[in-house]
Amino acid sequence: MKRFDIAVCGAGPAGSTVACYLSRAGYDVILFEQAEFPRHQIGESLLPFSWKIFEEIGFAQKVRDAGFVQKFGATFHSERSKAGHSFLFEKSVNPLFPSICHVPRDKFDAMLLDHARECGVTVMQPHAVRKVDKHPDQVVINDEFSVKLLIRANGITNQQAHPDCYIQNDQEDNATGIYSYFPWKRRTGTNRDGDVLIDLFYENDEQTTPSWAWAIPINEEVMSVGYVLRTHVFAGYRKEGKSLNDIGQELLARVPFIQESISSTLPMEDYRMRFNFQRVSRQIVHEREIFIGDAAGFIDPVFSSGVHIGLNSARMAAKIIQAAQLPSGDFSQAALLPFQMTYRRLFWNYYRFVKLFYEKNLVENLFLLTDPERDDYTRQLTREFTSILSGDVDSPNSIIRSLDTARLTINPEVREVFGSAAALPVKLETEVNNI
Ligand SMILES: Cc1cc2nc3c(=O)[nH]c(=O)nc-3n(C[C@H](O)[C@H](O)[C@H](O)COP(=O)(O)OP(=O)(O)OC[C@H]3O[C@@H](n4cnc5c(N)ncnc54)[C@H](O)[C@@H]3O)c2cc1C
Numbered sequence: 001m002k003r004f005d006i007a008v009c010g011a012g013p014a015g016s017t018v019a020c021y022l023s024r025a026g027y028d029v030i031l032f033e034q035a036e037f038p039r040h041q042i043g044e045s046l047l048p049f050s051w052k053i054f055e056e057i058g059f060a061q062k063v064r065d066a067g068f069v070q071k072f073g074a075t076f077h078s079e080r081s082k083a084g085h086s087f088l089f090e091k092s093v094n095p096l097f098p099s100i101c102h103v104p105r106d107k108f109d110a111m112l113l114d115h116a117r118e119c120g121v122t123v124m125q126p127h128a129v130r131k132v133d134k135h136p137d138q139v140v141i142n143d144e145f146s147v148k149l150l151i152r153a154n155g156i157t158n159q160q161a162h163p164d165c166y167i168q169n170d171q172e173d174n175a176t177g178i179y180s181y182f183p184w185k186r187r188t189g190t191n192r193d194g195d196v197l198i199d200l201f202y203e204n205d206e207q208t209t210p211s212w213a214w215a216i217p218i219n220e221e222v223m224s225v226g227y228v229l230r231t232h233v234f235a236g237y238r239k240e241g242k243s244l245n246d247i248g249q250e251l252l253a254r255v256p257f258i259q260e261s262i263s264s265t266l267p268m269e270d271y272r273m274r275f276n277f278q279r280v281s282r283q284i285v286h287e288r289e290i291f292i293g294d295a296a297g298f299i300d301p302v303f304s305s306g307v308h309i310g311l312n313s314a315r316m317a318a319k320i321i322q323a324a325q326l327p328s329g330d331f332s333q334a335a336l337l338p339f340q341m342t343y344r345r346l347f348w349n350y351y352r353f354v355k356l357f358y359e360k361n362l363v364e365n366l367f368l369l370t371d372p373e374r375d376d377y378t379r380q381l382t383r384e385f386t387s388i389l390s391g392d393v394d395s396p397n398s399i400i401r402s403l404d405t406a407r408l409t410i411n412p413e414v415r416e417v418f419g420s421a422a423a424l425p426v427k428l429e430t431e432v433n434n435i
Contacts, residue, residue: 004030004122006321007139007147009129012041014293014310015153016112016121020057021318023120027325030145031121034128034154037113038106042179042274044224045071045196045216045304047391048089048097053311059115066111068101069194069217074304074389076363077257078210079201083368084257085382086195092386102194104218129154139288149288149331151317153310156277156294175300176234177274178248179226180267184217187260193217196304199257200364203233209358212302213255215262223262227251228302230358231276244271277301280351284343285336292317297347300354308391309346316342349393 006022008015011033023029054060077084090098117123132150133140139150186193197215209230216224227248237247248271252259259265279298284291293310320339324330356362366372372382 001140001146002030002144003146004028005147006030006149006151007032007129007141007145008121008151008153010034010152010154010293010295011037011113011116011123011125012109012153012155012293012310013112013307014295014314015151016109016116017053017057017311018151018153018292018314018317019116019121020059020112020119021315022321023116024057025318025322027321029121030147031113031116031123032127032129032141033113033123033125036126037110039109040272041105041109042177042224042226042272043301043306044105044218045102045214046100047304047308047389048100049391049393050100050308050311051097053315056315057115057119059112062111062115063101066101066103066107068103068108069219070099070101070191071194071196072099072191073195073386074198075195076198076200076368078364078368079199079255079257081364081368083364085367085372086192087367087382087386087389089386089390091383092390092392093383094387094390094392096392097390102196102216102218102224104222134288148329149290149321152289152291152295153293153314154295156279156298174231174276174278175228176231176276177226177228177301178234178244178251178271179214179224180248180269180271181218182223182225182262182267183264184221184223185261185263193261197258197261198302198363199255200368201251201254208361210361210364211251213251213258214301215258217261222268225252225258225262227255228300234275244273247271278354280347283340285333285340287333288331290317290321290336290339292343296343299347299350300358302354302357303350303389305350305391309350312346312393313343316346346393350388353388 005027006029008019008029008031011031015031015033019029019031051060054063072090073086073088075084075086089095113123129141131142138146138148140146141150194217199213199215200210201213202210211227211229211233213225213227218224242250245267248267249265252265277298278300281291281297284296292313294306296313299305299309317339320336320342324335353362367382367385370378373379
C-alpha cells in the first residue's frame with residue numbers, strides 16, 4: 001500500500017488548486033486525473049478576483065506570461081430593447097483587479113496541473129479513481145493508495161457516483177447550454193474587444209425570463225459562442241426533431257449582436273451540449289471526505305462564476321484542512337463542517353443573483369432599460385453589481401457584507417439546504433422589489 005496524506009480526485013481548476021495549496025503547506029498530496037491532457041472543457045471566462053488565488057499558489061506569473069486574451073469587463077446587451085451596458089471591472093467597489101483573461105481550458109488546465117507537479121504533488125494520469133473504501137483511520141483508493149483524506153474535485157459527473165448528493169432543480173428552474181467555436185472578428189481593435197459579451201434574447205414578446213448567448217474570445221483567432229436556455233425551452237426545440245447543430249444555428253440567427261464579433265457564421269466544430277447543469281448539494285463533507293468545485297455544486301454560468309467558485313472552494317478547503325490537521329489530525333465530518341458553511345455562503349451569493357437574473361430579469365430591468373449611470377445612487381448600484389461580476393465576494397466592504405433578510409421566493413428544496421439565510425444587498429433588493 002502506498003501512503004499519502006491527502007488524495008485529490010480530478011485535475012480541473014478546483015482539484016489542481018487545492019493540491020497546490022496543500023502541497024505548499026507541507027502535505028504529501030496525490031492527485032488522480034482520469035483523462036489524458038489536453039482535454040476539452042467549457043468554462044473559459046475567468047473573474048478578476050481569481051488573481052488573489054493565482055498569487056497565493058505562485059501561479060499568477062505563468063498566467064500573465066501565457067498571452068491569454070485580456071478581459072476588462074462584461075458587456076450585456078438585449079436583442080429586445082437593443083440596449084447595452086459595459087460593466088468595467090475598474091469601476092467596481094474594490095477595483096483591485098481591473099482585468100483578467102479568457103482561457104482555452106485545455107491549455108489552462110494543463111498549465112495548472114503542471115504547476116501542481118512543480119509544487120510537489122504526485123500526479124497519476126490517466127488514472128481514474130474507481131474504488132474508494134473508507135475505514136476509521138484511512139481511505140483506501142483503488143486498493144492501492146492509503147490516505148487520511150479524500151478531496152472530490154471530479155466535476156459535475158460526480159452526480160452519477162453520488163445521486164444523494166444533489167438537489168436537481170426542476171426543468172422550469174434549470175438551464176441547458178449548447179455551444180461551438182467561430183472565427184473571432186475584432187469589433188473595435190481596442191482591448192475592449194476582449195469583454196465577455198452576454199446577449200439577452202427571447203423566444204417571443206411574452207417571454208419574461210431571458211435566454212442568453214455568450215461570446216468569449218479564447219485566443220487571438222477563436223470565439224467561443226454558446227446559448228443558455230431554460231431546459232423546457234430547449235426541450236421544445238428537441239421535440240421538433242431538430243439536431244444540436246440546427247438549434248445552434250437557429251439561435252445564432254437570433255443574436256445579431258454576437259454575430260458582429262465573428263467573421264463567419266459557420267461553426268468550426270459540431271455544437272456540444274450541457275444539459276440541466278445547475279445543481280445544489282445537500283452534503284459536501286463526510287468522514288474523511290470533502291467535495292469542492294463543480295463536484296460540490298454548480299450554478300448557471302451567466303456571471304462566469306464557475307471556475308472562480310471552484311478556485312475559492314479549493315482555497316477554503318485547504319484552509320479548513322490545515323486547521324483540522326493541527327493539533328489532532330482530525331478529519332471527521334464534524335471537524336470539516338466549517339468548510340460546508342463557508343462554501344455555502346459563497347455559492348449562495350451567486351445563486352441568488354442568478355435567480356434574480358432570470359426571475360426578475362435583473363440586468364435588462366435595472367441596467368439596460370434605464371441609464372445605469374444616471375445619478376449617484378444608480379452609479380453605486382452599478383458598482384456593486386460590477387463587484388459581483390469581478391468575483392469580489394469576500395472583501396470587507398463588498399456587496400456581500402451589506403446583506404438584508406431575504407424575501408426571495410426560492411425552490412423549497414434549495415431553501416431546505418440553505419436555510420433561511422437567503423439575503424440580498426439592501427439597495428439592490430429594494431430596486432428589485434420595485435420592478
Ligand atoms: C455552458 C457552460 C458555460 C460555462 N461557462 C463558464 C465561464 O465562462 N466561466 C467559468 O468560470 N465557468 C464556466 N462554466 C463552469 C465551468 O465549466 C466549471 O465550473 C469548472 O470547469 C469547474 O471546475 P472543476 O475543477 O470543479 O471541475 P472540472 O473542470 O469538470 O474538472 C473535473 C476533472 O475531474 C476528472 N475526473 C472525473 N471523474 C474522475 C475520476 N473518477 N477519477 C479521476 N479524475 C476524474 C475529469 O476528467 C476532469 O478533468 C460553464 C459551464 C457550463 C455548463
